[in-house]
Amino acid sequence: xxxxxxxxxxxxxxxxxxxxxxxxxxxxxxxxxxxxxxxxxxxxxxxxxxxxxxxxxxxxxxxxxxxxxxxxxxxxxxxxxxxxxxxxxxxxxxxxxxxxxxxxxxxxxxxxxxxxxxxxxxxxxxxxxxxxxxxxxxxxxxxxxxxxxxxxxxxxxxxxxxxxxxxxxxxxxxxxxxxxxxxxxxxxxxxxxxxxxxxxxxxxxxxxxxxxxxxxxxxxxxxxxxxxxxxxxxxxxxxxxxxxxxxxxxxxxxxxxxxxxxxxxxxxxxxxxxxxxxxxxxxxxxxxxxxxxxxxxxxxxxxxxxxxxxxxxxxxxxxxxxxxxxxxxxxxxxxxxxxxxxxxxxxxxxxxxxxxxxxxxxxxxxxxxxxxxxxxxxxxxxxxxxxxxxxxxxxxxxxxxxxxxxxxxxxxxxxxxxxxxxxxxxxxxxxxxxxxxxxxxxxxxxxxxxxxxxxxxxxxxxxxxxx
Amino acid sequence: xxxxxxxxxxxxxxxxxxxxxxxxxxxxxxxxxxxxxxxxxxxxxxxxxxxxxxxxxxxxxxxxxxxxxxxxxxxxxxxxxxxxxxxxxxxxxxxxxxxxxxxxxxxxxxxxxxxxxxxxxxxxxxxxxxxxxxxxxxxxxxxxxxxxxxxxxxxxxxxxxxxxxxxxxxxxxxxxxxxxxxxxxxxxxxxxxxxxxx
Ligand code: SF4
Numbered sequence: 001x002x003x004x005x006x007x008x009x010x011x012x013x014x015x016x017x018x019x020x021x022x023x024x025x026x027x028x029x030x031x032x033x034x035x036x037x038x039x040x041x042x043x044x045x046x047x048x049x050x051x052x053x054x055x056x057x058x059x060x061x062x063x064x065x066x067x068x069x070x071x072x073x074x075x076x077x078x079x080x081x082x083x084x085x086x087x088x089x090x091x092x093x094x095x096x097x098x099x100x101x102x103x104x105x106x107x108x109x110x111x112x113x114x115x116x117x118x119x120x121x122x123x124x125x126x127x128x129x130x131x132x133x134x135x136x137x138x139x140x141x142x143x144x145x146x147x148x149x150x151x152x153x154x155x156x157x158x159x160x161x162x163x164x165x166x167x168x169x170x171x172x173x174x175x176x177x178x179x180x181x182x183x184x185x186x187x188x189x190x191x192x193x194x195x196x197x198x199x200x201x202x203x204x205x206x207x208x209x210x211x212x213x214x215x216x217x218x219x220x221x222x223x224x225x226x227x228x229x230x231x232x233x234x235x236x237x238x239x240x241x242x243x244x245x246x247x248x249x250x251x252x253x254x255x256x257x258x259x260x261x262x263x264x265x266x267x268x269x270x271x272x273x274x275x276x277x278x279x280x281x282x283x284x285x286x287x288x289x290x291x292x293x294x295x296x297x298x299x300x301x302x303x304x305x306x307x308x309x310x311x312x313x314x315x316x317x318x319x320x321x322x323x324x325x326x327x328x329x330x331x332x333x334x335x336x337x338x339x340x341x342x343x344x345x346x347x348x349x350x351x352x353x354x355x356x357x358x359x360x361x362x363x364x365x366x367x368x369x370x371x372x373x374x375x376x377x378x379x380x381x382x383x384x385x386x387x388x389x390x391x392x393x394x395x396x397x398x399x400x401x402x403x404x405x406x407x408x409x410x411x412x413x414x415x416x417x418x419x420x421x422x423x424x425x426x427x428x429x430x431x432x433x434x435x436x437x438x439x440x441x442x443x444x445x446x447x448x449x450x451x452x453x454x455x456x457x458x459x460x461x462x463x464x465x466x467x
Numbered sequence: 468x469x470x471x472x473x474x475x476x477x478x479x480x481x482x483x484x485x486x487x488x489x490x491x492x493x494x495x496x497x498x499x500x501x502x503x504x505x506x507x508x509x510x511x512x513x514x515x516x517x518x519x520x521x522x523x524x525x526x527x528x529x530x531x532x533x534x535x536x537x538x539x540x541x542x543x544x545x546x547x548x549x550x551x552x553x554x555x556x557x558x559x560x561x562x563x564x565x566x567x568x569x570x571x572x573x574x575x576x577x578x579x580x581x582x583x584x585x586x587x588x589x590x591x592x593x594x595x596x597x598x599x600x601x602x603x604x605x606x607x608x609x610x611x612x613x614x615x616x617x618x619x620x621x622x623x624x625x626x627x628x629x630x631x632x633x634x635x636x637x638x639x640x641x642x643x644x645x646x647x648x649x650x651x652x653x654x655x656x657x658x659x660x661x662x663x664x665x
Contacts (some may be wrong), residue, residue, distance in 0.1 A: 018659045019652065024634025027652065031665045039551065041502035052650065056660065067500065081500035088502045125665055132550040132574060148552035148578035150644070158649035160656055164632065166573075196487060197544040200573055230547065232573055264664065296487055296547070319486040319542070412496040412549075421519070433491040433548060435514050 005271035008237050009168055009203050012143045012268065016126045018160055025162040031125040033060040033155045034111045035098070037067060037085040038414070039130030043152035044092040054156045057097040061120060062089055064102050065110045066131075067414040070377050070404035073103055082415065096156075109380020109406045112136040112348035116220065117382050119249025123238035123265040128155060133348050133430060135226045138235035139219035140242055141268045143203070145233040166232050167201055167277040170270075172208035175284035180464040182358065183218030184350060184428065184447035186210060187225040188290035188300040190282065195314060196298040200230030202278065205270060210284050211236050216245040217354035224349045225430055228297035237269040289463055291335055292432050292445040295323040299432075303450065303462050307333050326434055327442050328422070335444075335460050342425035343374040343455040344437070345448055346404075347411035350428035351379025353386045355448040360395045362452035362466050368400035369458030375417055376401050377409040399456070413438045426454040470583025472642040476565055476611040477621070479536035481528055482601045488541050489548035490575065494557045507553055508560030529561075533605040540597050541568045545586075546575025555579045565611050567618065569594040580635050581645065587611060587618055593627045596620060613640060 006014075019027040035043075040062070047053065054060065067082040077083040086103060093100035101108045107118060112133055115121040123141035128134060132146030151161045171190055191198075204226050211219060219236050226234030243262060246252045253261045288302030301308070307324070309331040310317040324330065345351075345359050356378065368374055376396060378384040384406055387393050393403055410417040411429040413436070419425045421440025428451050432443035446454075449463035456466070498510040516527050523530040539558065545568035546554065555578040558566065564584060569591045579586045589597070600607045600620045607622040613636060619626035631639075638644060649656070 018656055021634050024632050027649070027656075029656070029659055029663070031663065038499050042504045042552075045503065046646075050646065052646075055653070055656070079500075085500055085502055122665065130550055130552075132548070134550075146550035146574055148550055148555070148574065148581060150552060150578065150581035150646075154646055154649055157646060158653060158656055159660065160649055162634075162645045162648070196547055197570060197572070200544075200570070230544075230572060261664070296489070315486050315543070318484075322485070414496045414499065431489075431491070431548065433489045435495055436491050439495070439514055439519065 119252030346377030
């Protein structure tokens with residue numbers, strides 16, 4: 001059976017099983033563990049109460065991002081509870097010898113942005129973090145997924161977690177994307193087709209022309225959103241684009257180690273004839289710039305379409321009505337022309353340099369609409385520096401935008417970046433749940449291009465008209 | 468963290484017939500700032516349960532005194548969204564030991580099992596029957612029998628069996644957790660680690 005065709009996912013998974021438990025999960029080894037201030041303190045308390053230590057501190061990386069402020073980061077954090085969590089991360093990291101990129105550190109930023117940009121994320125790895133968008137790292141051909149705090153404690157204390165092996169799904173998108181259609185649109189499109197629970201129980205591999213031709217930033221955006229259709233994670237086989245991205249990054253293998261790693265990485269692909277439990281194929285030409293109109297990421301559609309009626313969507317009418325009611329929208333209304341109050345560009349979904357390039361491509365030579373408050377938040381200090389170096393900051397400033405400092409910001413609104421109740425925000429983040437961006441906030445998920453078009457016109461606008 | 472052993476639970480139930488209840492509803496992010504696992508039950512379903520001025524919303528089920536119990540019955544795709552274990556903590560801390568739905572999001576299900584909450588997945592038809600039984604009589608009791616993997620509506624006698632893997636079942640019934648298991652196999656892990664290329 002050894003030469004049986006297997007999938008990328010199987011190859012990486014099987015290489016990390018320490019022990020198989022009969023009628024139970026696999027004991028699964030974790031190569032890289034990221035921690036942040038919100039989901040780790042209780043795990044460290046757990047270690048203390050059991051009187052056990054951290055088994056491999058060099059395999060864990062700490063960064064502060066979830067509740068950090070995005071202005072005046074040089075000042076003490078105002079909110080005492082946030083300050084307390086940040087302090088706990090720092091103290092725990094120091095105590096156990098874990099690398100810690102705290103607030104103000106040159107490499108600080110959102111955990112799923114800094115991992116890849118510093119070469120910590122590599123193909124064939126297993127990567128976990130107490131944040132569900134850990135799936136981002138799958139863009140490199142890694143198995144990466146979010147875990148709960150009990151599991152954070154498991155990884156700290158034993159470098160393993162207990163995981164039943166998920167089923168396998170492949171999503172193919174073939175053809176060429178149209179003008180103004182970005183990786184974010186591809187993922188919102190897929191989620192709208194599969195629904196928010198459509199991939200629950202599965203691990204997804206993305207394949208086809210569209211992903212082959214996509215940049216690493218774009219692949220990260222797509223893998224990031226895998227969780228929004230219920231999947232544990234998503235991955236893309238590494239190729240020359242991947243290797244070129246990694247080569248030379250701070251913690252990437254060098255010299256002989258690089259050659260050895262590269263030889264291994266080249267084996268990381270799904271064999272011809274390997275079988276998936278489920279497979280979907282979509283045509284790139286069908287995908288428009290997308291926007292969501294409801295309160296879960298599956299409630300999205302092409303920007304030029306009218307809001308569906310309840311009989312056109314799956315699920316109960318009561319739930320659908322509740323959702324539209326929360327949004328203040330009605331069936332059959334057009335999304336185009338809806339007034340916007342806030343625009344947020346950032347997060348681990350769309351907070352990388354390519355996203356700010358896209359945003360600037362529309363903003364350039366235009367002005368921010370007066371009715372719009374815009375939060376432009378880089379994913380990391382490295383991204384922030386790139387924005388300045390490439391002249392994007394000048395474009396933003398000329399158009400009346402301010403650049404903030406890196407962090408999760410309005411993606412989950414744990415810091416002060418909260419959208420006020422009842423206000424509409426076009427957001428490049430990943431979740432439009434009720435209250436996600438602040439109590440009562442109304443979120444429209446979209447790409448950086450759609451966000452830029454809304455920011456300069458003050459209403460939902462098809463970005464293709466401005467390109 | 469130790470939790471109570473789970474064997475047979477007989478209780479009234481609180482109905483929440485809403486689909487896609489996500490973890491941001493179960494516990495909004497602004498309540499995740501604690502560094503200890505305490506007091507999360509107060510903020511369970513915070514924004515559905517309280518108005519902006521902290522007065523209770525009378526029409527929300529947790530504020531309705533006729534419903535109570537250790538079992539929460541939710542609509543399809545319960546627990547979607549974030550990996551925050553705080554969602555499961557809030558449910559546990561409020562006093563629930565079991566959540567019933569026709570479908571659970573993966574991470575929520577895993578987190579629940581890890582902290583001693585039993586997620587019971589039933590068919591859509593059986594879920595409807597449970598909702599009907601509670602609607603007919605808020606004092607209607609359910610029996611969740613973990614050893615037999617069976618859930619019964621006591622007022623009607625209708626029952627259905629549910630799945631759980633043998634390992635997790637054993638853990639829940641004995642109050643064990645994964646960390647105990649992993650600590651016991653550290654030598655095996657150490658050997659495995661030395662072979663890793665990263
Ligand atoms: S940006 Fe949002 S999704 Fe990403 S790590 Fe931060 S909170 Fe999580």
